Amino acid sequence: MTDDDRMALIHGELDGELSSEQRADLARLLLADPQVRVLRDELQDLCNRLGGLGQSEPPPVLRDSILRRLPPAPLATVAQTYRSASFGRWRLAAMLAGLLTAGTIVYETVTGPAPAGRETAGTMAADTAAVVDWVTVGSGPVTGRATLYRDGSGLAVALELSAAQSVDVLISSAGHSFRINDLVSAPAGSVRRTAALPGVRMQGQAIELTFLIGGRAVSRATLHAPSRP
Amino acid sequence: MKELDDATLVLRCREGHRDAFEQLVIRYQKPVFNVALRMLRNRQDALDVAQTTFLKAYEHVGDYDPAFRFYSWLYRIAINECLNALALRKPRGELDANTADEGPGPDRAAEGDQALHAIEDALMLVSPELRTVTVLRHIAQLSYEDIAETLGLPEKTVKSRLHSARERLRDHLRQCGAI
Numbered sequence: 001m002t003d004d005d006r007m008a009l010i011h012g013e014l015d016g017e018l019s020s021e022q023r024a025d026l027a028r029l030l031l032a033d034p035q036v037r038v039l040r041d042e043l044q045d046l047c048n049r050l051g052g053l054g055q056s057e058p059p060p061v062l063r064d065s066i067l068r069r070l071p072p073a074p075l076a077t078v079a080q081t082y083r084s085a086s087f088g089r090w091r092l093a094a095m096l097a098g099l100l101t102a103g104t105i106v107y108e109t110v111t112g113p114a115p116a117g118r119e120t121a122g123t124m125a126a127d128t129a130a131v132v133d134w135v136t137v138g139s140g141p142v143t144g145r146a147t148l149y150r151d152g153s154g155l156a157v158a159l160e161l162s163a164a165q166s167v168d169v170l171i172s173s174a175g176h177s178f179r180i181n182d183l184v185s186a187p188a189g190s191v192r193r194t195a196a197l198p199g200v201r202m203q204g205q206a207i208e209l210t211f212l213i214g215g216r217a218v219s220r221a222t223l224h225a226p227s228r229p
Numbered sequence: 230m231k232e233l234d235d236a237t238l239v240l241r242c243r244e245g246h247r248d249a250f251e252q253l254v255i256r257y258q259k260p261v262f263n264v265a266l267r268m269l270r271n272r273q274d275a276l277d278v279a280q281t282t283f284l285k286a287y288e289h290v291g292d293y294d295p296a297f298r299f300y301s302w303l304y305r306i307a308i309n310e311c312l313n314a315l316a317l318r319k320p321r322g323e324l325d326a327n328t329a330d331e332g333p334g335p336d337r338a339a340e341g342d343q344a345l346h347a348i349e350d351a352l353m354l355v356s357p358e359l360r361t362v363t364v365l366r367h368i369a370q371l372s373y374e375d376i377a378e379t380l381g382l383p384e385k386t387v388k389s390r391l392h393s394a395r396e397r398l399r400d401h402l403r404q405c406g407a408i
Contacts, residue, residue: 011392042408046399049348049368058262062276066254066283070247131289149359 003028006092011042014047054130071136071145133223135209140219142167142211148223155197155225159183159208165213171224173200173207202226235299237359242290248285249254258283259308260369267364270353278314302376304369308361308379315357347407351398352401359394367393 008024012018018026028038132155134147144161159180161167167184170177176199184191202208204227211219233241233252241249261282265275285306286293293302352360366375373391377384402408 007396008394011388011395014395030277042399042403043395045408046348046395046402049344050398053267053348053368055263056266056272056370058258058276062258062262062279063251065252065257066280069250069280069284070250070287111271117318130294132287135284154263159314209288 001025006036009041010036013040014043030201032074039187069136093099113122132226135221135223137161137209137211137221140211141165141213142184142219146221146223147207148207148225149194150202150226155200156194157209157223158192158194158196160190160192161211163211168212169213170210171195171197171207172210173197174203174205177199200225233387236295239290239295239299241294242287250290251302253286253299257303260300261303263312264304264307264364264369267352267368268308268357269314270349274314278307278310281310282346283311285404288334292328295377298375304365304371304379305381308365312357316347316362335390344407347402347405348398350405351401351407355397359390362390363394363398 006029009018009022012022012166013026026040054135097194127164130148130150132148134145136145137143142161142163145160147160149156149158157170157171160183163184165184166182168182169180171180172178175199178195178197180193180195183193197207200224205225207223207225209221210217211221233249235253235256238249238253242253250309257277262275262279265282266272269275269278282303283289286303293299315350341343352363361380362376365379366373371379373384373387376382376387380387382390399408
């Protein structure tokens with residue numbers, strides 16, 4: 001019997017997984033080799049100690065804190081809508097195109113290479129959208145959440161915001177900067193809008209969101225892009 | 230609300246019933262908190278991780294695949310959050326008093342119990358990868374199958390890691406004269 005076989009028997013006993021035949025093998029082994037017996041006893045002692053660590057009771061504030069911070073509805077609705085066939089990739093792409101052509105998104109590349117065409121076009125078209133990160137925008141005159149999606153070769157951000165005044169959003173990451181004007185149009189209201197982030201690559205970098213009212217920054221949030229494996 | 234199984238609660242949660250999610254929080258806050266506590270050995274960090282875990286679970290409940298057990302999915306989020314929190318810490322070896330668990334858990338009721346302190350110390354000395362399987366097995370008391378599902382690993386790999394973890398922990402305890 002090899003060392004590995006001996007160890008497998010000992011661990012199997014600790015996990016209660018031995019057959020009667022294996023238990024008999026282990027019993028013979030323990031009788032024949034005092035070193036194996038010591039090893040088994042030490043590992044048994046270790047498992048008892050691990051079990052003896054017990055379970056701490058979390059403070060009641062944990063549950064209260066979680067429930068207080070729950071957003072109004074699970075993001076599922078957004079993600080499912082985003083992927084939904086009924087909503088349609090074409091409709092989503094058309095929405096993006098409309099946003100671009102209407103000039104509601106002012107795209108300005110501060111530095112860095114221009115985005116590859118396939119990234120701009122492909123971001124909203126792929127049907128494999130996956131949530132990468134999200135952040136709650138929870139203080140100041142702008143509230144809501146921002147969610148970063150990865151789909152296919154690119155990234156997109158979904159903004160669900162409420163504000164009492166017209167809000168612009170500046171999105172910047174690693175030398176690229178996008179501005180979405182009048183995201184929440186005056187008068188007060190809520191909005192859900194998704195925008196592709198052409199040129200923003202998956203390198204684990206931060207994506208900074210700055211919310212502006214009247215040209216003045218009133219709130220900030222940070223999302224983190226994934227690192228492409 | 231009567232006692233409903235996880236799958237039903239998740240379904241109701243997806244339909245927008247916040248009270249269903251509250252039931253899941255009540256059901257799993259303790260095991261999730263304890264997994265985080267043993268992964269991080271810091272009560273405040275564990276509370277933060279537990280909170281983030283549930284908030285992310287709620288936010289992304291639409292991504293949950295019912296083919297898997299809900300608690301496996303929840304533990305997976307918790308473990309990822311723990312690993313992120315550990316990655317942000319300074320390298321181990323410079324054992325920082327501030328990272329030690331200061332909370333009065335039941336283990337602390339036996340203040341001065343060197344054996345328990347020794348195992349807590351040893352847990353923090355093994356790699357996060359080995360600590361993860363140890364905590365899921367011995368603290369969360371998951372089966373190999375559940376751990377494999379939680380971590381997305383073959384059962385064989387889970388077993389191998391757990392065996393390595395136990396042997397490393399035993400070595401640490403021997404080195405510090407605890408056994």
